[in-house]
Amino acid sequence: MKVDWKNSNPDVFQNFCNTLLWLELGDSFQGFEAPGKDGGIDGTYCGEYKRRNGLWRFQYKFHGTARKTAFNSLKQEIKQEIRKIKDENYLVILTNIPLNPLETNATKEYASQLLNEHSKHDTNFQLWDGSRLNRIYVQYPILKLWMEEGYTTSSLLPYKKALSERLQAPSSDLNTLSNFFVSRQKELELLNGFLINETQHFAIVSGETGIGKTRLAVHFFQKYIDNNKTWKALKVENLNLNFDRIKFALGAGNSYILLVDDAQNFSPAMLADLKKLGGKHNGVTIKVIFTIRSLQSMEAFKLIREFD
Structure with missing residues (x-):
């Protein structure tokens, strides 16, 4: 499995880098998708990575030109980025260009010289070239999906991306997920118990329309998943899934907890397949949370047995 950049562009590379860094670093990583108040920073992270701790600045450099031309351009871009450094401890350049060892060493020496010239003695330079990005890429098959x-259109999406409009909607919007959550501590503790129980792989949150089933699941993710680097919370977005593709996507990397919202809209066969995703496979744990309306829950999940 190798990334093919032939038909890509800077926007595709930006999405790729933001997602890869989110998978590697967790929700503390912040990727910027458009120019604005970030001052030209593509991504930032404050914390520990590979036994190094501090403030990290990430810059993405995509090149679709010939490799030698791209390499020469990259050196000029590094020079510009070093001038922009403020109080970051680490400057990481991510590029799709695959570099050989001589080019990598020459680039690092060049960056070190520039850091000294600009009195950035507390900043460490790192270069993640195309080869290194590919090594990280193969650790996360979901990136291929x-x-x-x-x-933004995949059958599985990070829950914050899938529910972004509702998470950002004002409190006056009936569908908002940003309003103050009246804590249901008992239910949250039950869901946390489900998360840490190694023998339970699916849970059902049932209730009448408007009672806050999705809000409960989102608050659970915010409280117990967002700061947990082991888990990634995803939302199932498609009523017709390609399960071979989904199984491959979830086959390595993090452990995953899937939200199947309004499960009554899925066919019994699809619900049975989603239920079967739960479990531990090759060291990866997958758990599934179904939200469903009370009046339909018994009938829908009774029908699942026909397809188990």
Whole structure:
């Protein structure tokens, strides 16, 4: 499995880098998708990575030109980025260009010289070239799914991306997920118990329309998943899933907890397949949370047995 950049562009590379860094670093990583108050920073992270701790600045450099031309351009871009450094401890350049060892060493020496010239003695330079990005890419098969299906249109999406409109909606919007959550501590503790129980792989949150089933699941993710680097919370977005593709996507990397919202809209056969995703496979744990309306829950999940 190798990334093919032939038909890519800077926007595709930006989505790729933001997603890869989110998978590697967790929700503390912040990727910027458009120019604005970030001052030209592509991504930032404060914390520990590979036994190094501090403030990290990430810059993405995509090149679709010949490799030698791209390499020469990259050196000029590094020079510009070093001038922009403020109080960051680490400057990481991510590029799709695959570099050989001589080019990598020459680039690092060049960056070190520039850091000294600009008195950036407390900043460490790192270069993640195309080869290194590919090594990280193969650790997360779900990246392949998102590259093929789209970072905002895939059948599985990070819950914050899938529910972004509702999470950002004002409190006056009936569908908002940003309003003050009246804590249901008992239910949250039950869901946390489900998360840490190694023998339970699916849970059902049932209730009448408007009672806050999705809100409960989102608050659970915010409280117990967002700061947990082991888990990634995803939302199932498609009523017709390609399960071979989904199984491959979830086959390595993090452990995953899937939200199947309004499960009554899925066919019994689809619900049975989603239920079967739960479990531990090759060291990866997958759990599934179904939200469903009370009046339909018994009938829908009774029918699942026909397909188990």
